[in-house]
């Protein structure tokens with residue numbers, strides 16, 4: 262019997278940063294009604310699931326990643342009724358809805374933390390991480406916040422410190438407490454009962470910390486001027502082995518519902534990353550996000566080595582996945598340039614494993630410079646001037662050439678500035694241009710949907726040298742070769758030495774100008790920054 266693949270294996274995930282997608286009510290911030298009005302666009306683009314960054318009530322110290330109520334919607338984004346409408350409208354179009362679940366920390370305004378900090382014997386005291394000062398005074402250990410400064414804040418009311426891996430307005434929850442775990446499981450059920458198809462789980466590798474709270478070692482390679490969090494090696498603050506039993510319980514909660522999925526945000530080396538699929542069986546997250554294409558240098562040799570290592574490291578029950586961008590990292594086109602961004606799009610949509618796209622990638626949006634008086638990101642505010650801020654990749658979606666780019670009504674000031682090039686780089690303009698980035702994404706997605714060899718087929722690395730990466734995707738009916746030129750000069754591929762049967766036809770070029778060309782010679786040339794999909 263043929264293997265059955267779930268929607269999250271066959272499909273493409275598209276991340277929406279709701280603040281920046283579409284502002285339907287003219288307050289400068291995107292909202293759920295805005296997202297609903299673009300579901301037809303997402304369907305047209307061809308993606309399968311929409312992941313929404315947090316939409317919960319929040320003081321917005323970290324733009325929603327500081328949740329003050331896990332079971333409601335922030336009025337800025339709409340209401341629970343709007344959310345229900347979003348789910349119904351998405352499902353009507355056969356689109357899935359994935360929510361951001363933020364289990365590591367809450368906002369300091371969350372009722373749980375208010376209770377927890379009220380006294381040492383409050384029943385919720387142990388829902389968070391409280392410690393006495395170190396014997397000589399000062400914080401309990403040397404751990405640092407990911408957003409700069411110490412990770413412990415003293416609370417004079419009770420004379421103890423609380424731990425926060427991020428802002429001091431984001432106290433960490435204590436997942437070793439079973440009552441807290443059950444409360445969080447109920448949150449998952451609350452949203453699944455409303456029809457949510459899955460969760461992207463925020464910093465999931467952080468929920469397990471050292472139970473002895475040992476000091477982190479110093480990083481001998483640290484240079485002044487770098488991210489201050491990297492002064493120490495994060496040996497003890499995350500990825501504790503206990504984490505896997507905590508995730509197993511979450512997985513059981515999801516498995517009680519049909520076809521639900523969780524994908525975990527995890528920045529760890531591959532050998533550790535793959536342990537999050539579960540030990541000895543699929544008991545972990547369905548997919549630990551694989552961020553290698555974001556974190557490694559962009560060249561054919563590095564990508565080739567990473568793909569091979571990843572493929573070889575996956576457990577037999579581990580479904581792969583690839584990510585090119587998100588709301589925490591510089592825009593792809595700014596990292597590797599507009600020409601290579603097209604090669605990257607072909608790579609993402611032809612590799613084996615679920616692709617996750619970030620809104621705006623499909624039109625080649627770039628980082629937007631943010632004037633100092635418009636900075637929003639707390640990371641930039643805490644550690645200014647060294648390029649850590651994330652506002653540049655969170656700017657409003659560029660829909661058309663009207664004032665505010667179709668993101669918000671004319672006259673409104675969007676929460677972050679629009680890109681200067683929005684009149685040219687936008688969905689409407691690119692829809693009409695058959696060679697645009699948007700046209701390329703559509704063609705790639707179309708092909709991936711039409712060819713099971715690409716979506717669920719097998720992977721065979723062929724060759725990587727001289728800036729070219731070549732691999733084959735195949736199933737019992739089809740063999741497709743992908744050849745990517747990572748350089749800005751032409752390359753020639755010797756087909757005869759690579760494959761027994763010669764290529765028959767070009768299915769797609771990143772330049773969108775030579776599909777259906779028959780291949781008659783034993784060699785094929787790749788133009789600068791060109792990727793090709795060939796049918797063998």
Ligand code: GLC
Pocket residue numbers: 323326327427463464526588589
């Ligand atoms: C994750 C989110 C990031 C957030 C952080 C703290 O890394 O992706 O945006 O700031 O968690 O919640």
